[in-house]
Amino acid sequence: MTRLFGIMVLTTFFTCMPVLADTPEFTLTIKDHLFYPSELRVPANQKVRLLIINEDPTPEEFESYELNREKVILGGRRTVIFVGPLRTGEYSFFGEFNMSTAQGILIAE
Amino acid sequence: MLLDIVIIVLRETLEASVLIGVLLSVSRHTDINLLWIFPAMILGTAAALFYALSLGEISEWFDYAGQEVINAGMQYIIYALLGCIVCLLFSLDKQKRKYLKGLMVASVAMAMVREGSELFVFYTAFLSQPGSALQAATSGFIGLSVGVSAGVIGYYALVTQKPPTAKAFQAFLLVLILTGMAMQATQLLIQVDWITVNEPVWDTSWLVAEPSATGQVLYAVFGYEATPSLIEIILYFISMAMILGPVMLLNFFTKNRNNEVKP
Amino acid sequence: MKSIRTYLVLVILSVICLANFTAAMQGYRGSLKAADRLVENRLSEKAHILSAFLDQHTTLPRGIFDQQTLYQIWDQDELIASSINAPDNLFAPVDGNFHLQSHAGDRWRAVGMTLDQSQIQVIVAEKYSAYASLTEDILLRAIIPIIWVLPVLGILVWLVIHIGLQPLKRLANSLSKREANDLKVIQMDAYAGELTPIVAALNGLFSRLSEAFDRERRFSSDAAHELRTPLAAFKVNLHSLGKNEIQSEDLERLKRTSERMEHSIEQLLTLNRVASAGEGAPLEAYDLYGITRDVIADMYVIIENRKQTIELAGDPLLLRVDPGSLAVVIRNLIDNASKYSPKNGSILVSTESSNGMAILRIEDSGKGIPKAEHARVLERFYRIGGDQNDSDITGSGLGLSIVSFVLKLFGGKINFFESKTLGGLGVEISFPSAGNSDD
Known part of the structure; x- marks a missing residue:
């Protein structure tokens, strides 16, 4: 069993090809339970690094079903997630803890 | 909005309750006292609180990838623990079954850590808003009772079966759940670019949308994903094969031995 | 489930x-x-x-x-x-x-x-x-x-189900409270329709069982009665043979065998009587000391014939046990004590009350029974040393088994010990005491 688990970890690492260089970074700010900008434009067919800054004192969870992303950002902290490469189109995201206000769209073009 | 909160709570509780229901039915069939669930839940809750309190610190590790890496690690450990449970179910050596209880306590506690810590973070945020107590209590009540109901129905659906059928279903569900765990871990590592992916291979959101109730249940049971990428699919089947392989071998040897004994 | x-x-x-x-x-x-x-x-x-x-x-x-x-x-x-x-x-x-x-x-x-x-x-x-x-x-x-x-x-559902399952609970209760030999039919109309087949099946089982019991009881008592008559004729014939001045050891042995046979038949009949009398504890309480005294008075002649002494000590003790069955038990135990004690031996009978139990002790000055054999002597037809037992002692091996049967019927217990005062076997039987008569 442990050997199998070891193989699992190894396969994971082999598929890891961190491409830190030339990954464009975009910033998304959370303030008063709103996303700024609420429409974020990113290049299509390319991996993108999203820096999310939570300026509220309360935590928020960045979530998007269409992007398969989900992450808790505690109050006053920041975090990073990677998105894409995406086909051109619109991908909605929201703050799960304040869904009525924290809504946004990521537009890949 | 009540609906939104209920969905958040359900997402966190459903997975754990389905797992607990299946494991309790395994205990019933292997004559293990069901009371292990209480220490497991207490341990899980305590660990979840501790994890929630150190989440801020952890999230900044590995260039903001700390949360995902730790969560993925926990998911892989649950995967391994459940894998051992499935193998033990098919093991010839009944002596080894004494490890089942420990494995079950560990896997339930682990499964509760991530979900529990997210719920804790959510409720601390939610309760800071004025006039939210009724909604918090209602959503918590719904989440808890729907979770318990799903667990109870799953438990009795399995317990009322004949032992061989029940064992087959238990193993089937456990393999689905543990593969789902590995799938979630993969998604977490993709999110922080520890695993690089290409475009999604297919999109089944027209069939079952992830935000829908069905989508949530399927996510809880086997980590449903409407738009998976190639690597996710490959890793999904590798993680499933790694458990099914030993199980089939064990089953094969059991049958062989039975054949030798018969004449 | x-x-x-x-x-x-x-x-x-x-x-x-x-x-x-x-x-x-x-x-x-x-x-x-x-x-x-x-x-x-x-x-x-x-x-x-x-x-x-x-x-x-x-x-x-x-x-x-x-x-x-x-x-x-x-x-x-x-x-x-x-x-x-x-x-x-x-x-x-x-x-x-x-x-x-x-x-x-x-x-x-x-x-x-x-x-x-x-x-x-x-x-x-x-x-x-x-x-x-x-x-x-x-x-x-x-x-x-x-x-x-x-x-x-939730509370309502629980209540409704609780009420709905009452008939089942009642049936289970009435079955578990039953005496072992109570084979009366269960009243069918008191139970819900779903339980009728179960109750009917149980009633069928009960009536077949009670018929079987009756047959068994009749069989052994009939058999014993049937054997009694030819045996009596047999003994008369033996007696006339002895008068004809044919004296031989074989004749003596034949006499002893016939006595043993008679004893066995008597014991079988007693066992039957006790079994049919034992339908639960009687409402009235009886005095253990008084019954013991009466039994000793009855047996006094036999004991004196063997030149043995018997002594009774203790106080009156009330019990809810059928007096006839209790007398059989005491007679059997005293008879054993007398049989396995030598000539000029002595027997000590005492009653005592302790922890709500009425205790009767019978000690003798015989050889006693080895500890390892204590459990087996209660079995039917078991005799110490098997059939090679001292052949001058008449016994069927049924005596103690009757004792243990009666004890079981009335919730009594039996213990063997080594008598400290007389050196032989001590037997102790105890029953729950009836305590005060208003109990």
């Missing part, structure tokens, strides 16, 4: 809970949509009011709507009029659809439309939070009782 009741309560509650919550959430979601449509209609109306103003006035009153509403009027790319709280850029796409926009720390529901036969575009938006909290409040008032009624439902 361990308990039917737990299963029913848990599964029914779970199903109700899932169905109830799904229904409540569906209703909640539907109502939210309806509320949204209401707001959208109001937005369209506001846009039309604005356009009506535009037709008649060139300037619009800036405060035409409240703070919760904003508007912009564009002529191609030029903002020609707007509310105070509106931004300077195009607030929402002008496509006739409804959009959610972030602005001034809030979400706004906006619609933009082009007026007929002109290039004038009107955008109207309303603060989301202003109406969202209102609709949420209305919906919660409708939904929350439906959800919190669940614990009440």
Whole structure:
């Protein structure tokens, strides 16, 4: 069993090809339970690094079903997630803890 | 909005309750006292609180990838623990079954850590808003009772079966759940670019949308994903094969031995 | 499944809970949509009011709507009029659809439309939070009782199932409280229809069992009676043989065998009598000391013939045990003590009360029984040393088995010990004491 688990970890690492260089970074700010900008434009067919800054004192969870992303950002902290490469189109995201206000769209073009 | 909160709570509780229901039915069939669930839940809750309190610190590790890496690690450990449970179910050596209880306590506690810590973070945020107590209590009540109901129905659906059928279903569900765990871990590592992916291979959101109730249940049971990428699919089947392989071998040897004994 | 009741309560509650919550959430979601449509209609109306103003006035009153509403009027790319709280850029796409926009720390529901036969575009938006909290409040008032009624439902379901399972519980109780030899039929009409087949099957079993018992009882008593008559004739014949001055050891042995046979038959009959008398403890209490004294008085001649002494010590003790059966027990035990004691031996009988138990002890000055044999002597037809037992002692091996049978019937216990005063075997039987007669 442990050997199998070891193989699992190894396969994971082999598929890891961190491409830190030339990954464009975009910033998304959370303030008063709103996303700024609420429409974020990113290049299509390319991996993108999203820096999310939570300026509220309360935590928020960045979530998007269409992007398969989900992450808790505690109050006053920041975090990073990677998105894409995406086909051109619109991908909605929201703050799960304040869904009525924290809504946004990521537009890949 | 009540609906939104209920969905958040359900997402966190459903997975754990389905797992607990299946494991309790395994205990019933292997004559293990069901009371292990209480220490497991207490341990899980305590660990979840501790994890929630150190989440801020952890999230900044590995260039903001700390949360995902730790969560993925926990998911892989649950995967391994459940894998051992499935193998033990098919093991010839009944002596080894004494490890089942420990494995079950560990896997339930682990499964509760991530979900529990997210719920804790959510409720601390939610309760800071004025006039939210009724909604918090209602959503918590719904989440808890729907979770318990799903667990109870799953438990009795399995317990009322004949032992061989029940064992087959238990193993089937456990393999689905543990593969789902590995799938979630993969998604977490993709999110922080520890695993690089290409475009999604297919999109089944027209069939079952992830935000829908069905989508949530399927996510809880086997980590449903409407738009998976190639690597996710490959890793999904590798993680499933790694458990099914030993199980089939064990089953094969059991049958062989039975054949030798018969004449 | 361990308990039917737990299963029913848990599964029914779970199903109700899932169905109830799904229904409540569906209703909640539907109502939210309806509320949204209401707001959208109001937005369209506001846009039309604005356009009506535009037709008649060139300037619009800036405060035409409240703070919760904003508007912009564009002529191609030029903002020609707007509310105070509106931004300077195009607030929402002008496509006739409804959009959610972030602005001034809030979400706004906006619609933009082009007026007929002109290039004038009107955008109207309303603060989301202003109406969202209102609709949420209305919906919660409708939904929350439906959800919190669940614990009440739980209690009701539990009660209903508890009541529904009462007949089953009653049947189980009446069966478990039954005496072992109570084979009376169960009253069928007292139970619900689903239980009728079970009750009928049990009744059939009971009547067959009691018939079998009767047959067995009749058989042994008939057999014993049938054997008695030829045996009596046999003994008479033996007696006449002895008179004919034929003296031989074989004749003596034949006499002893016939005595043993007679004893066995008597014991068999006693066993039968005791078995049919033992239908539970009698209502009246009897004095253990008195019964013992009467038995000793009856047996005094036999004991004196063997030149043995017997002594009785103790106080009156009340018991709820059938006196005939108790006398059989005591007679058997004293008879044993006398049989296995040598000539000029002595027997000590004593009664004592301790911890709510009435105790009778019979000690003798015989050889005693080895400890390892204590459990086996109670078995039917068991004799110490097997059939090679001292042949001058008449016994069938039934005596102690009758004793243990009676003890079982009345909840008594038997213990063997080594007598300290006389050196032989000590037998101790104990019954729950009747205590005070008002008990």
